Amino acid sequence: MTTPTTTGVPETLPAASPPVSQPPHPLVEFWYHFRQNKGAMAGLAVILLIAVVALFAELVAPHDPNIQYRDAILVPPVWQEGGRWAFLLGTDDIGRDMLSRLIFGARLSMMIGLIVVTLSLAVGLALGMIAGFFGGVTDALVMRLMDILLSLPSLLLAVVVAAILGPGLVNAMLAVSIVVIPHYARLTRAAVMAETNKDYVVASRVAGAGPLRLMLVVILPNCVAPLIVQATLGFSTAILDAAALGFLGLGAQPPTPEWGTMLASSLQFLQRAPWVVTWPGVAILVTVLAFNLLGDGLRDALDPKLKR
Amino acid sequence: MLRFILTRVSLVIPTFLGVTFLTFLLIRLVPGDPIEVRVGERGIPPERLLELRHELGLDRPLWHQFLDYIGGVLQGDLGVSLVTRNSVFSEFVTLFPATLELAALAMLFATVVGLPAGIVAAVRRGSIFDHGVMGISLTGYSMPIFWWGLLLILFFSVGLGWTPVSGRLDLLYYVEPVTGFMLIDTLMAGEYGAFWSALHHLILPMIVLGTVPLAVVARMTRSAMLEVLGEDYIRTAKAKGLAGKRVIGLHALRNALIPVVTVIGLQVGTLLGGAILTETIFSWPGVGKWLIESINRRDYPALQGGVLLIATTVMTVNLLVDVLYGVLNPRIRHSR
Numbered sequence: 001m002t003t004p005t006t007t008g009v010p011e012t013l014p015a016a017s018p019p020v021s022q023p024p025h026p027l028v029e030f031w032y033h034f035r036q037n038k039g040a041m042a043g044l045a046v047i048l049l050i051a052v053v054a055l056f057a058e059l060v061a062p063h064d065p066n067i068q069y070r071d072a073i074l075v076p077p078v079w080q081e082g083g084r085w086a087f088l089l090g091t092d093d094i095g096r097d098m099l100s101r102l103i104f105g106a107r108l109s110m111m112i113g114l115i116v117v118t119l120s121l122a123v124g125l126a127l128g129m130i131a132g133f134f135g136g137v138t139d140a141l142v143m144r145l146m147d148i149l150l151s152l153p154s155l156l157l158a159v160v161v162a163a164i165l166g167p168g169l170v171n172a173m174l175a176v177s178i179v180v181i182p183h184y185a186r187l188t189r190a191a192v193m194a195e196t197n198k199d200y201v202v203a204s205r206v207a208g209a210g211p212l213r214l215m216l217v218v219i220l221p222n223c224v225a226p227l228i229v230q231a232t233l234g235f236s237t238a239i240l241d242a243a244a245l246g247f248l249g250l251g252a253q254p255p256t257p258e259w260g261t262m263l264a265s266s267l268q269f270l271q272r273a274p275w276v277v278t279w280p281g282v283a284i285l286v287t288v289l290a291f292n293l294l295g296d297g298l299r300d301a302l303d304p305k306l307k308r
Numbered sequence: 309m310l311r312f313i314l315t316r317v318s319l320v321i322p323t324f325l326g327v328t329f330l331t332f333l334l335i336r337l338v339p340g341d342p343i344e345v346r347v348g349e350r351g352i353p354p355e356r357l358l359e360l361r362h363e364l365g366l367d368r369p370l371w372h373q374f375l376d377y378i379g380g381v382l383q384g385d386l387g388v389s390l391v392t393r394n395s396v397f398s399e400f401v402t403l404f405p406a407t408l409e410l411a412a413l414a415m416l417f418a419t420v421v422g423l424p425a426g427i428v429a430a431v432r433r434g435s436i437f438d439h440g441v442m443g444i445s446l447t448g449y450s451m452p453i454f455w456w457g458l459l460l461i462l463f464f465s466v467g468l469g470w471t472p473v474s475g476r477l478d479l480l481y482y483v484e485p486v487t488g489f490m491l492i493d494t495l496m497a498g499e500y501g502a503f504w505s506a507l508h509h510l511i512l513p514m515i516v517l518g519t520v521p522l523a524v525v526a527r528m529t530r531s532a533m534l535e536v537l538g539e540d541y542i543r544t545a546k547a548k549g550l551a552g553k554r555v556i557g558l559h560a561l562r563n564a565l566i567p568v569v570t571v572i573g574l575q576v577g578t579l580l581g582g583a584i585l586t587e588t589i590f591s592w593p594g595v596g597k598w599l600i601e602s603i604n605r606r607d608y609p610a611l612q613g614g615v616l617l618i619a620t621t622v623m624t625v626n627l628l629v630d631v632l633y634g635v636l637n638p639r640i641r642h643s644r
Binding site: 160236243244277292 | 326334447452454461462580581584600603618622623
């Protein structure tokens with residue numbers, strides 16, 4: 001967007017402006033901006049790849065992730081001395097194929113991201129809409145509650161919730177979901193408050209639309225952009241925090257091939273067989289980085305202030 | 309000004325009460341009541357159970373118990389650890405300096421590296437340096453720090469033997485804790501060998517804990533600088549013929565620093581949360597490791613007290629940042 005300087009603009013407009021062509025569909029325009037961000041495109045490609053691999057894990061993985069090959073304990077990756085072609089990325093301390101475990105771990109991580117984002121987005125959206133739409137005491141109550149959740153470091157809160165609920169993958173997902181609710185609630189509330197007093201909302205209120213219709217049909221579609229960005233970034237937080245809980249022994253329990261849990265259970269082989277610790281970490285880093293790149297790209301493409 | 313500060317403080321009080329209530333509930337949400345947890349598998353006769361319940365006030369209504377709890381909290385009484393039988397508050401206070409020392413150095417590292425990197429990236433927007441800084445900081449932001457710590461240990465401690473693997477000080481040395489900050493205590497005792505040892509022990513944990521804040525500071529500095537560099541007064545300063553360094557260092561940086569300082573303040577939560585992972589990896593004797601051990605030992609009073617004290621620390625720092633922000637920026641002070 002260029003700001004016109006008054007000196008350059010002619011005093012009178014041309015008498016007959018030529019017919020303007022149809023503006024492009026918003027999605028087309030969005031894709032045009034998004035495509036130019038190489039990092040975001042790379043992130044999207046990596047995420048699609050991981051998603052496909054996760055979806056077809058049974059077909060892609062060379063081995064069953066839980067089969068223990070007693071003759072292949074701590075086999076190094078294929079390019080190192082003693083590596084075997086049967087185990088491309090090596091095996092762990094009880095002879096399980098690392099690559100297959102990572103592939104099934106990808107399925108878990110994608111599922112964790114999806115469930116955590118869906119849960120926290122649903123609750124945060126509802127709370128934020130109610131707070132922003134009704135204002136007053138309701139708003140104050142909801143937002144103070146969110147402040148309480150925010151005053152605890154997110155990982156500490158997740159650890160505490162997981163400690164109360166007991167360790168396990170489902171409880172870890174619940175814990176992480178609760179921790180991120182305030183972000184969605186705050187974002188939704190701010191967006192709703194910005195929209196509520198605009199003419200189009202007042203118009204539909206005057207036309208007799210009820211609060212539910214106003215919230216869900218009239219206002220919500222106009223608040224979606226920041227939520228999409230936050231939800232994308234939410235995937236990376238969810239995967240990272242769930243892996244951290246797994247690492248601390250409060251998340252998925254062995255032998256589940258969750259990346260953080262895999263890391264924790266092979267810690268004592270750090271020196272003898274670095275690959276058992278390296279690969280799960282690389283998997284976490286690459287996935288989280290891809291989601292962050294995608295989120296940044298979406299923000300740039302969706303935010304009209306940054307559009308050139 | 310005083311009114312502004314009082315408003316801000318009064319806004320924190322309900323949050324503090326809420327957090328206190330949350331930690332109060334914590335111990336009641338855990339399966340089994342505190343006495344059963346304490347007695348364990350052995351079991352005790354029912355009449356003794358009733359007696360103990362009365363002693364601890366567990367037979368009173370919930371609101372009464374909550375008031376008792378708040379009363380205790382305000383006097384620094386957070387209960388007794390089930391394992392060590394020490395007061396939770398004194399255990400926390402003993403261990404907290406270790407965490408604070410680590411967190412402070414991590415933040416120092418993040419600022420010293422992140423601030424200049426962000427400034428240069430903004431000034432040379434679009435250059436290779438800019439892309440490099442942004443790429444590295446996004447990677448740092450995405451880093452599973454527990455894995456990052458292991459990699460650094462593998463490379464620097466195991467591979468090169470440059471730094472120790474765990475702890476705060478070599479066993480060769482003993483320094484009487486005065487402040488609890490190892491770097492200060494060793495210097496006060498005049499033990500320079502111990503000081504170097506403490507510094508060596510700090511380097512890796514400091515880098516690991518500082519990685520995420522470093523990424524945040526670099527990104528925030530860059531975007532704040534970019535915004536400021538587009539302002540009219542920068543163009544004026546340049547038009548006046550001031551040297552580029554003077555414009556950037558004096559006119560631009562000063563205004564860009566306000567949001568950066570806020571972000572640095574808000575990293576306290578990230579630091580204390582990250583300390584849980586960092587201290588676990590490096591066997592650092594701070595409150596993060598202590599909390600995880602408390603969970604593993606089912607020492608719920610310790611967990612409860614620790615969570616409340618950490619939350620209070622975070623709230624206090626956020627409040628200070630908030631007030632400081634208002635002091636620095638009159639527009640914030642008068643807008644609400």
